Amino acid sequence: MRIDLHTHSNASDGTQPPAGVVTSAAEAGLDVIALTDHDTSDGWDEAVATGERLGVRVVPGVEISCLRGGVSVHLLSYRHDPADEPLARMLAGSRTSRASRARLMVERLGPDTGLRWEDVLEHVHGGATIGRPHIADALVARGVVADRDEAFATVLSGRSRYFVPQTAPDPVEAVRRVRAAGGVSVIAHPAASKRGSCIGDADIEAMVEAGLAGLEVDHRDHSDAERAHLRDVARSLGLLVTGSSDYHGTGKRNLLGENTTDPEVLARLDALAEAGAGVTGTSPR
Incomplete structure (x- = not known):
């Protein structure tokens, strides 16, 4: 099995x-x-x-x-x-926090990449939980990064100046x-x-x-x-x-x-x- x-x-x-x-x-x-x-x-x-x-x-x-x-x-x-x-x-509460965090990250990324919140929403299915992967997909679509792996290793990493920590339960x-x-x-x-x-x-x-x-x-x-x-x-x-x-x-x-x-x-x-x-x-x- x-x-x-x-x-x-x-x-x-x-x-x-x-x-x-x-x-x-x-x-x-x-x-x-x-x-x-x-x-x-x-x-x-x-x-x-x-x-x-x-x-x-x-x-x-x-x-x-x-x-x-x-x-x-x-x-x-x-x-x-x-x-x-x-x-x-x-x-x-975690889903709400994810969405708020994603918006803030998009706001930080916008001036340098041209990314908009509407670009991210194009990669979200229905009522799916929004997160960094959707931002990554939008960045790929704009040609900022090659794929999700590159996005998470660079602009979306915890060490990036665009990063926003998430509010979450212990x-x-x-x-x-x-x-x-x-x-x-x-x-x-x-x-x-x-x-x-x-x-x-x-x-x-x-x-x-x-x-x-x-x-x-x-x-x-x-x-x-x-x-x-x-x-x-x-x-x-x-x-x-x-x-x-x-x-x-x-x-x-x-x-x-x-x-x-x-x-x-x-x-x-x-x-x-x-x-x-x-x-x-x-x-x-």
């Missing part, structure tokens, strides 16, 4: 609709994928329906944008109740919210130093105390040394280890199934989600 627990559609910053992501997963020989768009569950129904038709199980999820001590943390939440009001408010609180909503949480690419500063082991321990279930270890942005360290941390804290592609369609070079999760790990995540359903009285998908 081939399992990829981190993918994105154009409900956030991927380039394919949810049905397209699932179709591509089937073509790539995957049996299970998680759709984990940024701060939104809007693509769940379409993805699940397509998966049922194609024989691909879709695990509903969200990638929650968090900040701890000024460091960006991405938290993958699986199988939570999308109607849980406290978690829904948290995600709505990941410890986000883990608590996910658990209270009947979901299970895993930190996405926690040691990806090439992206910028990373949280420390003590921060991970604090998240474990709040109910964290696992670490995404096998990810293309982790070096061999970073993967080895994360496996040691997971072992010492009793955390599950996942592997994923972080697929964004043509928005990134990441390929579906380039890293995968062991079926035993998925079974344990499912068991935790089923146990967590009793927290809210709901039944996670």
